Amino acid sequence: MTDASFIRPELAIEAAYGKAKSLSGDAAAVAPAEGPSFGDMIRDAASSAAQTVRLGDATAAAGLTEKAGLQQVVEATMAMESTVRVSVALRDKLVDAYKDIMNMPI
Template structure:
C-alpha cells in the first residue's frame, strides 16, 4: 500500500497552499461584511449589486446591437449576467429553504 504523501508532489502541495493564501488576501475578502452589519443589510447589498450587474450587462448588449461594442465584450457581459443570475437563484432557493425550515419548527 502506498503512502498518501508519496502520491502528491511537494511542489504541487506548496503551490496549492500559496494559492489558498492568495484567496484570503484577495479583494473579495476585503468585502466581507462588517461585524455590526445585519444579515438583511448583507442580503440587500448583494441584491443591489446583482441588479447593477444585470443593468450593466443589458447596456453592453444594447451597445453590441448598435455596433458600439465588440462581440467579445458582449459575450463577456452575457457570461457575467448568467453567473449573476445563477448565484441569485441559488441564494433565493437557500433563503426560501431556510424560511420553510423555520416554519416546520415546533413551537
Template sequence: MTEFSSILSTSGVRGAYRSSQELSVAPSTAEPEAAKPSFAEMLRDSAGGTVDKIRTAEGVAQQGLAGQVGTQQVVEATLALESTVKVMVSMRDKVVEAYQEVLRMPI
C-alpha cells in the first residue's frame, strides 16, 4: 500500500496552506443577530400563518358552496390547505420528538 506522505509533496502542501491563508472571507449578507427572530417567534409566526391559511381555505370552500367562486379555486385552496396541514403536523411531530429527547437526557 502506498504511503500517504509519498503521494503529496511537502512543498505542494505548504503552497496550498499559504494560498489558503491569503483567501479572504466575503462580508456576510446575513441579517445581523439583533434582527434574527428567535425559535419561539418562528414557531409562533408559522402557526399564525397556518391558521390564516386554514381560514382562507374554509372561506373559499364556503364561497364555492354558495356559487361565488369556481371549482378550480376551491380545489386549489383545498390542496394548499392539505399541504399546509401536512407541514404543520410534521413540525409538531419534530417538536414533540425533540421534547421527548430532552426529557430522556440524564441530568
C-alpha cells in the first residue's frame, strides 16, 4: 500500500473535500428546485382528503333517500374509509417523527 491515507486519515479527508469542492462549483449558482413546496403539497392532500370524505358522506345521505344507488354508496364509503385510514396513518407517523425529534439530544 503506497497510499498514506491509512496512516494519516486527515490526508484522505482533505483529498475527498478537495474533490467534492471541485465538483460542486459555485454553490450560489445552484437554483432551487421548481415546483410546489412541501406545505403546498400537504395542504392540497388535506383538501383532497376532506373533499373525499364530504363526497362519501353526501353519497351516503343520498343513498338513504334513494337518490343514489347501492353501488355508488358502497364505492363512496370505501373511498372515504381508505382516505381516513391513510390520514390516520400519516398523522401517526408525523407524531412519531415529532416525538423522535423532541427526544434527540442537543
